[in-house]
Each structure stands twice: as structure tokens, then as C-alpha cells.
Amino acid sequence: MALMFQSDVVQYVCTCGQLKPISLMYFCRHCLKLRCGYCVCHEVDSHYCSNCLEILPSAEARLKKHRCQTCFDCPNCLNTLAVRATTVSVRDPDDPNKVNSLKKYYHSCFFCRWTTRDVGLPDQAVQTVSANGWSQKGESNIQRINVLLEYVRLLGMQERHEREQREKKFTPRSRRTFTHHPGLTAAHVRKRAGLPPELPAPSTIRDNLAEFQPAVAKEEVASLPESIFTEELDIDQVTTLTQRLAQPETQPESIVDLIPSCKHLCTKRSQRCRGCEHNVSKPDLNPSSIKFKIQHAASFHVPEVRLVSVQPLIGSKECEIVIVFSNPSQQPTTISFITLEEAEAEAQEHTEVTPDTSVPQGEAPPSLSSLTRSPPVMEEPRPVSIAVTGDVNLPTADVEIVLAPKDDAAEYDDSSDTQQFHDDPQIVVHRRANKASLRLTVIPHADKAGQNCTIGFGFRYTYINRISTPASASFEPQKVQLSSRTFLNCGKIKESQ
């Protein structure tokens, strides 16, 4: 679509105040508002490996530190490694005269030709090497860190214990009443109540703390090798920062210490409206599918504006531009123009109506975990950060332009039927299917010569709300009037002669 290449020509104002091309926006069918990547809540739905396309449930992905256990990245150039098979001849241990050929596998990079053989990693007998096959050096750190973790954890428990002792004086029994629930263990109840698990006895904490051995500083430090002053340095044997940081734990300094790292998983993400918690986008679970379970892109609901032609823009001279409105919905829509100020006022009115009236109390919770999800918070909408450098003469608000519904079959129908709409030929210059081309006059500001001419206008459009609300049992689609603000970049303003 040409839209991709002119993404900054027509921009819509999102509910949050961001300017975005409509192709990058969502439309919440519940709040009836535009949403963009900035003002939706992003959530990780599932994890998968982009190389082998295996899906991992979140718990398992978390356990594996969000890495695929069978795919590896090249430690040299960070691209994906491929498995190579080779045949090696091995002398039969029983019969010295017989030679067996064995299939062996190693990993190699198609991009930089690095192989696991370069760093002396042995070939594998199986095609799928488990990550443990190449265990990391210097694993002693983990043991020490676990001891430290335990130590600081005990300190924390000690502190909490003291705090709880202090609090007991002020809140008698309020927490303990929970524990008398039948069939629930104390630990379970604490979890339910959002409290950390029960503390061990203070004496146990003290005993365990006493066992801890703090680190001891030493006089010796790693000294500079004498050879550094005499030996030639082969800089290609020294790793770059990028290579080091790709393996944060070990950060090898020499190329020969690089080992393949397990590939990072990718995520499928869903987007949720922050006004009402409904999904505006939810991808298919299958990693190889590019489809969506839910996809409420704004371009399926909101009339789209495109800039078709512009007369030369000269400061303080009237020039004509032609824009096209197209109706993406299956219903006809009526468009009328309003000023930016009017549209802004309408947008503000709308925000004050929230929490959204279209969703009454009885509706099913938006997600399974609604019990554990906290209610959404929203940032204040921002003022629009764009300077208008041209005035536009809009048709008055009572000029209504009806757009036919989108009909895929009509795309191939060449006959243009302008008769059925009683258009003012001064405004509507052309019609076809669900589109109408309109002529507007723009007066670029004289002092902005050389800059882009940005104009802005608001428009109202009718929208058929098809969301059923349990409150009104007899459900019928409602016709509502919505408004939107757009900014058009018409191109450079020329100097007036």
C-alpha cells in the first residue's frame, strides 16, 4: 500500500494526544476511541523461538530464562547458527582393522563462517545439542551468589520480623483471623492476602545468619601480564564490546573463549485498551501464523483521509487541494467538517464520560486474571505537538457527505454513480464506491515559506456501534456520532512573489 510510504502525510490525533498515521492506530469498539501503541497496555501472550518455531508456555519460558534450548546464536556475529553434519571415521575398538563411519554434528554460522570447532568444542553425536553440552566456565559464582541471596533474605526476614513485632501492638489479630478458614493452610492464606510467607522463628534466622561467611578482601589483585609490553597484539583475537555484552555473565575477552549462546525467544504480544481493558489486538497463538484473533485496527473503523493533489503552495495565496475520504465500514457513514477547536472540545467531553458507559457492571471480566489485575491507570492526554502553518477553508458543518459502505465487489465496478448523492459539485469532485474526493482551499502562512505547509481539521462521522450490552436485552446496533482530528502535510510552501 502506498500508505506505507507516505505515513507522515496524514496524521490522526490519538486519544492520548500522539500524532500517528491511521495505519498504526487501533480503535476500541467499547470506548469508541482511537488508541495507539503508546496508550494501549502491551502484554506478552506467549513465547516462541523464531528459529525452530517452538512455543513455550510462560512458566517454562521463565524457567529457561526465555531462551530456546536447541537453537544457538553465533557468538561472533550474533546471527543464528546452523547445524552441520559430517562423517568421521573411527577405528572399531573391537576389531582394529575395521573402520566405522559415524555421523557427527557441529554448529556453523552462515554469515561469518564461525564454527564450534574454531573454539575447540567437540562435535556432537546428536543433532539437537542441549544447552548443557557446552557448559559455561566460571560457574562457581552461582554457588556464592546463592549463599549471598540466602544471607540477604535472612536479613530481610529479620527486619520483617522486627517490624511485625512492632505492628502487632497496633493491629491485634486482624491478620490471624484468616487462618481459621477450614481447609486452607496458613501459608496459602498468607498468599491469598498478598502477604509474604510465614517467617521462621527468630532463633533459626539468627543461627543461619551466624553461619554466613562474608567475603574477605585480599592484597593481591590481578596483575598486568609482563608479556603485554613485548608481545604483538592480534586485535582480531580480542572480542568487541558487543560480543562481550551478548554474554553478560562471562564477557569473554578473547575470541577463543566465545561459546554459542542459546537463542533468545520472541514474544507474541496482545494490546489492551487502557480505558476498558478489552483487547484491541490479540495474535494467533501459532508462531507461524500471522493472523490475529482480535484486530481492531483503526483503519477498519474510522474513515481514512488521503491527500491526492496539491496546487503549488504560495504564501497567503489560496490554493486548492484534493483529499479523498474512504469509508472502511460495511455501513454508510456521514461526514461533516468541524474546526480543530470544536473537535478537541468534543474529544475532551468524551474523556470526561469515562469510565466507559458502554460497558455496564454486569459484563464478563475482560480477562481470566481480572482478579489479580489491577485497574488500569492512564497518563494525562497531551496537547498536540504540531504547528499549523496554513489555514484551510472548510465546508460548513451542515454540509454532509455520505460515503457508501465498503463493498469489495464494487472495487471492480467502473461506473461511478454520483447521482444518488446530492453533492455540491463545488466540494465533491469525484466519487467511486466507498470513496469521495473533496476539494478544499488552503492558504499557507506567508511567513512560513520554505517550511512544510501543515493544515489541520476535524471531522464528524457516524459509526454503527455493534457491541451488545447486557443491560439492554433487546440488542440493536446504535448509530453514534464520533469525531476525529487530522493533520495534513501538504508539502513545501514557496516564496510569494
Next chain:
Amino acid sequence: MIKTFYEGGMGLTSEKQSVVFDFGVRFTKAGFAGEAAPRCIVRTEVRCSRSGQMRKVFDALNSDEQYDLLVDFIHNLYFRHLLVSPKDRRVVVVESVLCPTAIREMLAKVLFMHFEVSSLLFVPSHVVALSTLGVNTALVVDMGAVETVVIPVHEGVAVLHAWQAQPLAANAVESQIKEMLSEREKSKPSEGFANLTEANIEDIKVRACFVTTLQRTLKAEEGKPCPSPPSVKYLVGPDSHILNISGDIRENSFNVLFQQDADQISVSTMILDAIIKCPIDMRKPLAENILLIGGTSMAIGMGARIKEELEFLSASPQYSERLKIRSFQFHSPPAKGNYTAWLGGAIYGATDFVTIKSLSKEAYLRERKVPDWVSLIHNTYNAGTKRSV
């Protein structure tokens, strides 16, 4: 029923691992509490959605832009590196003592209002770095990108009146390399130099340069220099222009951190001055518990040079009268220098301290600002049995 309860959203907040961030001027470390290393160490940069240019996150021109850069950057951290949803998950931020309040407020706003995290705790990098050792007293020397900061921590409390901060860190070394290269360029121009980028200079520093010994530096100052190490051919740019990096540059660029110029300040004098500013009974334990952290402390030979300098200077007329200490001891934490502070935060963040001391989302939404107690700098970290102040 319980099963879905856990799968969708991982259930209760206490079930989820807290996220630990250490936002550095040049590199940001991000990962999970209770883990041994950060999931990623990435440049604190993000592509600006409007201009398409890479922007350093903390180089914003105004606070609106700062907010947007932080939002984009942290979004990337969550969805490209940590791969978890930010909403309803705890966050621990390891911050420098010198972090401006405005930045802290903005981080809180971004995390609570945009990412809807459930709680936030700021921990001071110098103090939590000690939890990688399990000690309460140490002299923490943090050598980062912009500056070196020395803070004595005694019995878990930062001795703030003794802190030292100077722009003697990675940036200083890199401008020194650039200066030495351009000096030579005057006599012998090369194509390589003309095509040199900032990233190249950092790369040269990391791969070719090292911290030489004090002995060799002193000899050179006396006019009897030892033979220079071999030079290195470095390829610049896609056309592979050759830049010759002399042994002098390789050996001496880091010396800029140790030269006592007009102001008589070097990394070593900062350490000694910090010790001197502490009460007498603290000095020996501090000198015997030095902890070097930060990316610049990882340069080859850095530890050895600092030790040599401290021993030499403490016996020199400049200090021998004021400081009676001659022996200095160094810690080696179970982490690389550039993520030691992060690891401290990750250890600390896996404990009940997070439940006790964090600022909750509800509390933030009520006040819309970060109360002083949320930063442990103002609270003091009471690790250990002794309590001071």
C-alpha cells in the same frame, strides 16, 4: 480453576520475579531479582520515533522528550530483552547517590503511569553493591562512563560527607585517545583517522589499550622511558582504512585518570581523600575493604595500578602525614565490574526488603510523587545487626 489463575498473568504479585534495572549513562543493565547476571547489558540509547535517529536516553533536551525517550527505551527493555509484561510486576531501580531528583521522579512516573508496575524501590548502587560481598563496610569506587565516584560505606550506611566525584572515567580516557591520535595526525595524516567515529574510539580503548604500571609511568616522567609495547593496526570503516595505534597510545591513554594535574586530583587521590574525610576508626576497615565497580574498572591492569598508586601515594609526602595507613585490600565480587551494582540490586530485590520498603502503585497514585523514604539513601540500609544513625 487454580491453574488458569496462575497461567494468565502469573497470579499474585509475590509470585512474579521483580525486575531490576540499573540505568547507566552509557549502558543499562536489566534482569530479574534473584538471578546471577543481568539478562542484558545494552546501550542506553533508543531510536527516536520522530527523527529516526539513535538518541542517548539521558541526553534529552527537555522533560517531555526525556519522558518519551524513557518510555521507548524501557518498552524495548521489557519486550525485546526481558520478555515479560511490565504491568503488575515489581521494579527495583539501582540508582547512583548523585542521581538528580528530577530523573528519579520521571522514572517513577514512567514506570507507574505508563508501564503500570505494581511497586518501585530505589536502591543506592554503592550500598547494594556490598550485598555481593556480604559485608557492611567498604570503600566503593564506581568508575563509570562519565565520572568516578568514591563513597565510603560504613556499617551499611553511606558516609555521604566523604564522597568524591570527578569526571575521571571512560569519557576522559576516550578523549585522551582522540587527542593523542590527532596530535600524531599533524605530522602523519592517515585516512583511518579521518573516518574515525566515537564507537571506534571506544572499541580501540576496549580492545587495544590497557592500564600500565606506575613504575613505568614514573620512569617515563624521569625521562628514562621503557620500550613501548608493539603498535596495533586497526581497520576503520567499511573501506578498511588502516589506523596505526602506537604503543604509546595503548599504554598511556588510561594514565589520564592518574595524572595529578593542576588540581592535584586523580582517581587515587580521590580514594585517599575519601578515607581521610572519614573518622579515624573507620579508615583502616575502609582501606582494607576496597570494592572497584563500574565498566571502566574492568580495564586490564586497573586494579593493579590503583593498588600500586595507593601504596605509593600514602607513603609520599603528599599523604604520609595525614594518613597512617599503608596497606590496601581489594574485594573480588562474584560479578563483572559493569554489573556488580546490578547484582547487588538483584540480590537485595529477591528479599523481603522489597515487600517492606517499596513504594506501591496505590501510594504513588495518591501522592503523585516519590516520597524521600523510598530511596534508601535517605533511609539507610540496615544490613547487619548494628544500627547507626
